[in-house]
Amino acid sequence: MSKPAELSPEFPSLVQQATEARLKGYAPYSNFLVGAALLTIDGRTFTGCNVENASYGLSICAERAAICQAVAHGHREFRAIVVAASPLASPCGACRQFIVEFGRDISVIACDPEDVTQVKHWTSEQLLPARFSFE
Numbered sequence: 797m798s799k800p801a802e803l804s805p806e807f808p809s810l811v812q813q814a815t816e817a818r819l820k821g822y823a824p825y826s827n828f829l830v831g832a833a834l835l836t837i838d839g840r841t842f843t844g845c846n847v848e849n850a851s852y853g854l855s856i857c858a859e860r861a862a863i864c865q866a867v868a869h870g871h872r873e874f875r876a877i878v879v880a881a882s883p884l885a886s887p888c889g890a891c892r893q894f895i896v897e898f899g900r901d902i903s904v905i906a907c908d909p910e911d912v913t914q915v916k917h918w919t920s921e922q923l924l925p926a927r928f929s930f931e
Contacts, residue, residue, distance in 0.1 A: 804876060806835055807905070813843050814880035815909040817858065821845035825852075830881045832858035834866055837873035842866040859891040863898070876903035884908040884916065892924040 810833040818831025823846055830846040844861025859879060866874070877895060879887060886906050887895060895902055900921035908914035921927075 804835075804903070806839075806841075806876070807878070809833075810835060810841065810876065810878040810905070811880065811907055811909070813841055814858075814878040814907070817843035817845045817862075818880045818909065819845075821858065822847045824848060825850070828881065828885075830858040830879065830885070832862040832880070833878045834859075834862040834874055835876040836866060836871045837875055838871075840866075840869075840871065842869070842871070857888060857891050859887050860894050863894055872898060874898050874902050876905065878905045878907060880907055880909045882908045882910040884911075884914040886916065886918075887923065889924075892920070893928060896920040896924045896927045 813833035814831040818829045821829040821831065823829050825848050832844045834842045842862050842865040844858045844865060846858045848855045859877060884906050887904065895904060902920040904918045904920055904923055906916045
């Protein structure tokens, strides 16, 4: 795994944006707030937070919320996504499939904003090497 400084010059800003998005999350059932910041190929950033629902299947993760925001604004090529949660958490299976749908080499960074020593980095392909595909 790469060190954060090796990831990209945008890394500190993405962590900040994911951390701010995390604080906007709605998690009355799990109390587990998650934020995400997605970097497009042209340098735009979109954020998302988790939104829970009493009918758990209707909940949405921060990663998918950020991707939906970007797609709604016409973006479909992504360089990186930062996921901020405490304790540190990697994307769930549904989010892994959602991310890899848009590319196999997207940098996926998980960080704990309450413990800056906790950072992990993968490519979307590493997180989901046997993705579902119609190919």
